[in-house]
Amino acid sequence: MRRPALRLAVLTTALLAVALLVILFAPVSRAGLADAIEPLGWFAPAAFVVVAALLAMAFVPGPILSAASGVLFGTGLGFVVSVLSSALTSVLCLLVARRAGGAAVDELSGEKVAALADLARRQGLLVVVLQRLVPGVPDAPFSYLYGLLRLKVWQVGVGTLLGSAPRAFSYTALGDASVTGDAGLAVIAGVVGTAVSVVGAVALTIVVRRYRRTHEPQVDDDRAGGTVSSP
Secondary structure, eight states: OHHHHHHHHHHHHHHHHHHHHHHHHSOOSHHHHHHHHGGGGGGHHHHHHHHHHHHHHTTOOHHHHHHHHHHHHHHHHHHHHHHHHHHHHHHHHHHHHHHHHHHHHHHHOOHHHHHHHHHHHHTHHHHHHHHHHSTTOOHHHHHHHHHHTTOOHHHHHHHHHHHHHHHHHHHHHHHHHHHHOOHHHHHHHHHHHHHHHHHHHHHHHHHHHHHHHHHHHHHHHHHHHTOOOOO
């Protein structure tokens, strides 16, 4: 029991240490990213995808990175760069967590945790899309969690592409509008961001209610009747 818990503790400590180093030394501001990326010329978009993915793995907020992408590349290219970076972040986080602690979660999990993990694996794509749509929920911690729960790479990658796209557009457009002074673009970005927040919250509520209706009555009937499954 000690070794699985120790592996999870080491993983958590390492991630927190990396996050602290990035906060102290990395160019996490829009100006800092611009200074680091702009000299690369034609290779700047590809470099930004990688740099932003690594920063996001260290818990740098996605809105800052997407806004910086809009400042550097405009709404169109910035949107593509932001979405690709988000997908790369999610896959890298998943692989790191799976490698470092996936087996430990299986060894430490009880029945309830195992059941939730199984649900996430079977409905992985839907879970990831909804999580990416819900406002105020950071992506990187959940990407690490998906790795610990052993979701498939394609589920997390595709789910991130679909779920993060609306928010990526909103923040990228806001970054673009901040340097161009395009009030119309800023309004569009704000409307999209608000709409995505509402849709994400409503969709998550519907899914949770359906899940409860599907599973809770059976649990309540079993408790009321005192049924015990035969071996």
